[in-house]
Amino acid sequence: MLNFTFYNPTKVLFGKGCIASVTDELPLKGKILLTYGGGSIKKNGVYDQAKKALAGREVLEFSGIEPNPKYETLMKAVEIGRKEQVDFLLAVGGGSVVDATKFIAAAIPFADEDPWSLLHGAPVKTAVPMGCILTLPATGSESNSGAVISHEGKKQKRFFGSPLCFPQFAALDPETTFTLDKRQTVNGIVDAYVHVLEQYLTYPVNNPLQDRFAEGILLTLIEEGPKVMKDPNDYDARANVMWCCTMALNGLIGSGVPHDWATHMIGHELTAIYGLDHAQTLAVVLPGILKHQLIPKNEKLNQYCRRIWNLQDPVAAIDATETFFRELGMKTKLTEYGISKGLEEVGERLAEKGYALGEHQDILPGHVTPILETRL
Amino acid sequence: MLNFTFYNPTKVLFGKGCIASVTDELPLKGKILLTYGGGSIKKNGVYDQAKKALAGREVLEFSGIEPNPKYETLMKAVEIGRKEQVDFLLAVGGGSVVDATKFIAAAIPFADEDPWSLLHGAPVKTAVPMGCILTLPATGSESNSGAVISHEGKKQKRFFGSPLCFPQFAALDPETTFTLDKRQTVNGIVDAYVHVLEQYLTYPVNNPLQDRFAEGILLTLIEEGPKVMKDPNDYDARANVMWCCTMALNGLIGSGVPHDWATHMIGHELTAIYGLDHAQTLAVVLPGILKHQLIPKNEKLNQYCRRIWNLQDPVAAIDATETFFRELGMKTKLTEYGISKGLEEVGERLAEKGYALGEHQDILPGHVTPILETRL
Numbered sequence A, B: 001m002l003n004f005t006f007y008n009p010t011k012v013l014f015g016k017g018c019i020a021s022v023t024d025e026l027p028l029k030g031k032i033l034l035t036y037g038g039g040s041i042k043k044n045g046v047y048d049q050a051k052k053a054l055a056g057r058e059v060l061e062f063s064g065i066e067p068n069p070k071y072e073t074l075m076k077a078v079e080i081g082r083k084e085q086v087d088f089l090l091a092v093g094g095g096s097v098v099d100a101t102k103f104i105a106a107a108i109p110f111a112d113e114d115p116w117s118l119l120h121g122a123p124v125k126t127a128v129p130m131g132c133i134l135t136l137p138a139t140g141s142e143s144n145s146g147a148v149i150s151h152e153g154k155k156q157k158r159f160f161g162s163p164l165c166f167p168q169f170a171a172l173d174p175e176t177t178f179t180l181d182k183r184q185t186v187n188g189i190v191d192a193y194v195h196v197l198e199q200y201l202t203y204p205v206n207n208p209l210q211d212r213f214a215e216g217i218l219l220t221l222i223e224e225g226p227k228v229m230k231d232p233n234d235y236d237a238r239a240n241v242m243w244c245c246t247m248a249l250n251g252l253i254g255s256g257v258p259h260d261w262a263t264h265m266i267g268h269e270l271t272a273i274y275g276l277d278h279a280q281t282l283a284v285v286l287p288g289i290l291k292h293q294l295i296p297k298n299e300k301l302n303q304y305c306r307r308i309w310n311l312q313d314p315v316a317a318i319d320a321t322e323t324f325f326r327e328l329g330m331k332t333k334l335t336e337y338g339i340s341k342g343l344e345e346v347g348e349r350l351a352e353k354g355y356a357l358g359e360h361q362d363i364l365p366g367h368v369t370p371i372l373e374t375r376l
Helices: A018-024 A046-053 A071-084 A095-107 A115-120 A182-200 A208-230 A235-248 A262-274 A278-292 A298-309 A314-328 A344-353 A365-373 B018-024 B046-053 B071-084 B095-107 B115-120 B182-200 B208-230 B235-248 B262-274 B278-292 B298-309 B314-328 B344-352 B365-373
Strands: A004-006 A011-014 A031-035 A058-062 A088-094 A130-136 A146-151 A156-161 A169-172 B004-006 B011-014 B031-036 B058-062 B088-093 B130-134 B146-151 B156-161 B169-172
Touching: A011 A018, A011 A235, A018 A046, A018 A130, A018 A169, A031 A071, A031 A095, A046 A088, A046 A130, A058 A071, A071 A095, A071 A115, A071 A146, A088 A095, A095 A115, A095 A130, A095 A146, A115 A146, A115 A156, A146 A262, A156 A262, A169 A235, A182 A208, A182 A235, A182 A262, A182 A278, A182 A298, A182 A314, A208 A235, A208 A298, A208 A314, A208 B208, A208 B235, A235 B208, A262 A278, A262 A344, A262 A365, A278 A314, A278 A365, A298 A314, A344 A365, B011 B018, B011 B235, B018 B046, B018 B130, B018 B169, B031 B071, B031 B095, B046 B088, B046 B130, B058 B071, B071 B095, B071 B115, B071 B146, B088 B095, B095 B115, B095 B130, B095 B146, B115 B146, B115 B156, B146 B262, B156 B262, B169 B235, B182 B208, B182 B235, B182 B262, B182 B278, B182 B298, B182 B314, B208 B235, B208 B298, B208 B314, B262 B278, B262 B344, B262 B365, B278 B314, B278 B365, B298 B314, B344 B365
Parallel strands: A011 A169, A031 A058, A031 A088, A088 A130, A130 A169, B011 B169, B031 B058, B031 B088, B088 B130, B130 B169
Antiparallel strands: A004 B011, A011 B004, A146 A156, B146 B156
16 A cells, blocks of 8 residues: 545535525634526526525635636636635636636735646645535545646646635535536536546555445446436436545545556547547546556556456457446537547647656557547 | 535545654644553553654653543643643544543633533633544544543543544554554454444435445444454454444534434443443443334435345344344343342433433433333
8 A cells, every 4th residue: 555645524414405504614704705507406496405505604706617627717806806805715617617716715814926837736825715516526626635637728628726725615415417418417427437447447456445445436326327317206226326436535535555647638639629528538548548558557447347247358358448438428529529630739738737647657658649649 | 304514624544654744733832741551552662652752842642541531630730731831642542542632621721710611512722733643443523623631539530522623633653553452453343343334224224325434334233343353363354343433433424314312322421330341331222212112213224224134124233233243242131240239220210311312302301211122
């Protein structure tokens, strides 16, 4: 087992009706900035539930946070936060809204420097406290300390994180996910599945409990995912998927093991260049990366193959993974998204950043375009 | 899935050499009270490592905390804490020392009332902050908010807990466990195993991820436990057992599922009356409880049987569990501990408390003596 530090102070409120109890977690005094996206929460009743929990507080609102939240948009919220001196942020929405709100929380007090530098490693010194009500299970952002922000002008998608950016609480009511459409639902399942693989499919370090936790999430997603696709109002299936998504990226299964994240890094470029949904990029890239890394990932691929798919051949397990995604309704080939050329740009952008990807840093920018060509 | 709240803010520092980094977690100013047990930490070098991490701080010491820590002993530490106005407590030892220190932390500011009332449901309003360095993996106390305290005069063993009693940090260096003797090591493995079963072997609520997490801990203990018994200096096996013990009772696997705890409640009486080690009582009581509850626990027992022991018959799985304990070196029969009569007292004491035990509250005090008679 590798040495590790595990810290996750987010209080998770989980289950039917839990948004009502958010009121007990919110400060009684001060200004609260409610942040959300395009307004779906006004259609599905979550906005009303949030407002009820906020009753008696001074509340401001900032809406219009887009998927792959844009720096340019968020800086408007930062301005409001500074001008109004807000004391708490309440994010209501999916991972993009939560990620966005973490950035707003860190950028409000980051007044002496350019906040974009937070996306280039400048440390968060302080952050406005925040909590969230999650409506789209996928990214795990509701109980971790990281966020991914895009800069439209620079066509960049970058990560930042700080222990100061953990949501204080996360309210997860599976009923709020009944109204998600198929694309959002599939995206969430695939995102969580790949999050697990990024922390599991590397090389063994004698950490059997972490392996079993990771495998538990994978098996549950394989079992519960199709149920959700079949019946969007299946409460237990929605709850199980939602809980899997949180556990996939709250730091637990990644403790004491090597990490990969090559699929994510390449996927971020595909989103930045072509505008694909985050999970779509993962479904496209993952099989290519795994087949390219058959030898360095041999031992864990064999374990994955046996324990998850009851198969003997790693390639068959990679194909089974892709079939699982496709049967959920996810397209896994670049041409299915209308992309058939210009793939050199992905490698070039990674080369500019000087990236060497994967748990062995052996996936070089020069490898990426050929890998993507297998995914046409 | 049942609704739940999951909150665990303890920062876990895990691995070889991690005690050195405790220095970064300790307050720089104020008085720190170092609490420990009978002095084994002076023999195995942990005391010296702790003192090094404490360098530059004002440190007081309180030693002599016994296994099944006694209220009478702890009140002496409470007096010191009040008189010296300590600002932080650092527990160094096993679950008993950590439990004891939680009580000391809550009792120091609980000055207007009798602190024993904390063990009878009086709420903790404030507590001195604390952290811990764990040397005996077993109870999970290092990253949960509960504690069990015994009153020698009253011959009682009672539980209390509060979110204010989470250790701020827990340093877990598996190397500190190399010097544990066989009895301590076996106790820890059995304690963790039964902690899992208390939260897993109840009835299904469609929570497959929690089931798989619980099963992951059980399988890892079954695999790694014998390795530790064979080679006490096997770092990875020690690390895996240590991590299992923490995960068995940090609130995670118990979230969203029913709980049993009948074995623990009966076991506490056996410790209070006969002085058996906590884990010894669990090993004695568990098989009796499970065989008594074959019908209400039928579905989960069948799952346990298939997934953990690859068997078809629940009774065979209960026997396999007992054999696992025995092969680790744990005695599982009352007569092996010199107890052959007077078992009525256990039922009588539970009756006095008005307990109805188990996930269905269907194990009544009148059932307990006959159950124990099957364990002679």
